[in-house]
Amino acid sequence: MAQTPPYVELHCHSAYSFLDGVSLPDELAYRAAALGHGALALTDHNSVSGSMELAQIAKDAMVRTIHGAEVDLSDGRHLTLLVEDARGWRNLCRILTRAHAHTRDGQALGEPAIELPALLEHAQGLVCLTGCAERGVRDEPTVRRLLDAFGPERLRVELQRPYARHDRARNRALEGLARRVGIRCVATGDVHAHAACRAELQDAFVALRHRTTLDASEPLRRGNRSHVLSAPRAMAARFADHPHAVRETLVLAERLRFELTRDLGYSYPGAEDADAWRRLAELCRSRLDERYGSHAERPGAAEGRRCARAALAQAEARLAEELAVIARLGLAGFFLLHHEMLELAREVACRVRDRDSARTLLAPGRGRGSSVSSIVCYLTGLSHIDPIANDLLLGRFLHEDLRGLPDIDLDFPREIREALIPRVHERFGGERAALVAAFPTFRARGAIRELGKALGLPPAELERAARTADGWERPGEHDLPEGSPRWRWLVRLVAQAYGLPRHLSQHPGGMIVSTRPLIDCCPTVPSAMAGRQMVQWDKDSCADAGFLKIDLLGLGMLSAVERCVDEIERVRGERIDLSRIPFDDAETFAAIQRADTVGVFQIESRAQMQSLKRTRPRNLKDLTVQVAIVRPGPIQGGAVNPYVQRRARVLAEGVGGIQYEPPYEHPALREVLAETLGTVIFQDQVMQVSEAFAGFTPGEADGLRRAMSRKRSQEAMASHRERFLAGAARHSGAEPQTAQRVWEMVSGFAGFGFPKAHATAFGLLAYQSTWLRVHYGPEFLCALLNEQPMGFYAPDSLVHEAQRRGIPVLGLDVNASGVQCSVELFHEDARRGSVSPSEGGVRAAEGGVRAAEGGVRVAKGGVHTPGGSVGAQNATLGVRLGLGYVKGAAVQEVRALVTERERAGAFRDVADLAARTATSRPTLERLAWSGACDAIAGSRREALWQLGMAAPAADLEDGVQMALPIELPATPRLRALDRWQRLLADYATSGVTASDHAMAILRPRLSAPLPSTSAQLARMPDGCSVTVAGLVIARQRPGTAKGTMFLLFEDEWGAINLIVPKGIYESRRALARAEPLLLARGRLERREGVTNVLVRELEPLERHVVAEQDGERQTASVGRLPRRDPGGVGKDGQPASADEEHEAEASEGARMAANMRAVAPPVQSFASGRRR
């Protein structure tokens, strides 16, 4: 019989003691089990963020969990609180909530702490230990106060032995204190790491937390490894002088039996409402006729209207089925609660939107995720997708075996969501509503920067190392410079820190509501945004706790669509209702099929564009598949290539008239995989295959799906496999090999994938945004620019791409720009600051660029005449960049400047601008350097010069004191910026240039042989050798690509896709990851209309930049762009030698590259958004 361990650890920190603990709950649980611990208490600093996670894992690890926290008192001392029963848990939650209540009162995030009297009020159900060796309570009066509140059975003097000097003396003194007061002592280990290999990281975290270095933090660090979890026997030996304190750990642990996973007493509003089902059924039936009856209008005229009666019958049957499931699961209140949320959103939308604006035609929000498949959601407004018309099955969302609560996710335009969240708090009460937490984890780049700083490594080298590291991969030795032990340690520490939670943050939109105060279930803490609070648990822990989580998500494209319809109405007087546009628009699908989709929702990425050209979606159903296919699930499951090949057969079928029958692994799969041509593309198909092929019940199938999508799933997947293979033989009579292949199709889907319902909802928005882009290009571009950050492309790329389509983009101008970008009607000769390809130095004729195709020409008065001409009054719609784009310009000052211009007319000159506005000098200088004052000053340099002389207005409490009009002295003749300098200034100030593309400037200065342009590539044969160059706008290295990197170059004619094989990437890693301007040599590959360059060599473009022609060279010799002396004079005053010339050219290229590196626009990176 196994012996009872002699010691239980009652004081242990996980990584949820941010920047202090260095191990995850699962690491602690499994290590504790391996060391022979029978129980383990988690006592993170002022937090229970890891409690539910530990409670779930501990069941597997066979270690009993004790819950608690180490709480900071307001005088800086610590107490360790352990939960004895449910009341104790409630009190701990209230104590922690109170401790965090004022952490957001000031500018900076404050430290949580609670006054002792407030803590003592919540003593019931808790066991109190007097705290750690460093900061525990040791004075007798305080211990007596604790005794009064907790009583002798629930208060212990805590002894620790961290092998620091004076340990013995302190523990002897504490024992004396315990004797005097009449309570017992208990030993604890103050664990901060599960294993010795993390001990160094704990030191580094201490330095990080105190914003200092390891060298400077000696007094703050623990000084040894005694904080590592030890075996019970070792701990008993450590406290050999205090055996009674060791025994007391067992006594206490035996009493601390609160089970977090069993019952928190949570319920959501409406859960116990006996009348809820009747009300829900009435609500749905009242809308059934409206949606499906004879009055219902079906979108998509070309597809014809459905027979109303048949649709109604189908819908009635489906509704009855769903309501029956909802009744059996007791979820009617759940749906009514979500419906109430949507009604709140409707109310908020009315407040946020202008009453008369075109936006009011749009729904306040729309569903996403699997809930879109529900007819109840459709009828209650929680979804905008008709599940009958779109053949959406309910099983993924709702089935009779469902355990827990289903998810309903709602997307809102950002500004509606911003106003909705406080409204929900208000509606349900601050105590009963909170956001869900999220825990950003250490990734390679951040860890290199932070831990490198703690190690005292040089900042410049650290930054270089960070930029070349893969943000989402553990770094290896090759990522960092070789050298001193500090660099070697950095590699180890970064690898150890990778994936540990860094701090508490806010989930994008998950909200919890409760019938009882939430702070009895989980502590809440103030969120960064005033008026909001969040629970200390993330979405997984909330789900494990059985909390109802409502996802109120902000979706940038919905916001952009709102802006776009508003702008269309403003410019053209048209009111667009996106639910009633034609859904079979030929122009829209033509654009989709040629992947002319930059900026649109979901199908704009490099990978999506390549896929679009192959699959050529022809309707919304095709688009639904398209949206879902470029996801890790279908990619890892091996669905993409078979689908694309079979799709090509289907497309050919239309031409040859041959009926194509896709292959299926087994006849049982025919029905469930028909729409995806025998491949698994939708998440629901995982469940459908499991049911149809392996005979799983809906509950078992859903269990498999959940096991795939959650992080704690490895072992669970193994048991599902066994059942799947056995089920396939029993249910379908499948051969073992066939069953194994189907399992691989299914289990390969373990990465992220879309349910069909979600893909349908996103596919619709993809179509709607493409339709807007096709028919209202300028307004759509304008909306995208105003809604940044969003989407795949940086504003600079969006602008260049729009210019190539013939949409003029005008630069910044203090006399024309608003705060935000706006659509303007202007004549051809008024295109100041805008350069279409024809003005960029190379002609459109060079290569198939459809220069004016997307340009929308309108007559004065705003009459929409796409592609039309209205004679002498011809004018074009274009986009004017907004002054808000100027980085570093104070927004309120820019707003005031625009207001003043609208009030009293255009600014005459710089003196007038400075005199009439109280704009600060830094803002004026940023505006001048951005080119926004060129129209009134002549040039950027002249504007800056004049600003130095101009008298500014003063900003007074009751208005602006204008400066006296003073005539400025004449500006001396200043050399204008050349094209490259203007480009750098544009990028430095606004991140966008509406003038020359970098490649348009550099191409004439590149040494022979000149690289091919993106336009020329279109005419080159498959397999030929090519050299290309460009500005990097995307670099992606997804985990599914097995080390290959995908680069997207942009030149003055378009984009170039490059594939960088693993070997080339590894050898040119720094270049590939960080250099903005590159030259690549390789082989051109063209398949099914998709062109790629398979890279053989990668070089910095700077090596190929040669000196300018004399005529150009004389334009300037300026600080940001130094040049060689005119005439090729060498260092010694003699004519330059060939070597010197080469050196000068090389150094000029290097300087240009360095300048560009400092200001280059952000680049899209895989899974981590755009960054520089």
Place this chain on the structure above:
Amino acid sequence: MQAPLAGRALGLPRAAGVRARAGEPYEVDGLRVEAVRESWLVEDRWWTEQSLRRRYWELLCAGGRNLVVFHDLAGGGWFTQRV
């Protein structure tokens, strides 16, 4: 002019003759250890080329003399040190 004082580190460890049982000293430089007052552990500067791993002992020796010695756990050897 007065010559500058030469720099000299203070409190540097000195090698000591220590006899120990199960890691615990019972004799230092011939002096019998009467009692162990305190013992602590220093594991530090691991990120440098001079990493430290020392077990310190504060001892009461025969004759009432207080001594602090440490065992170098990395390089071996016993040392006395004023701390």
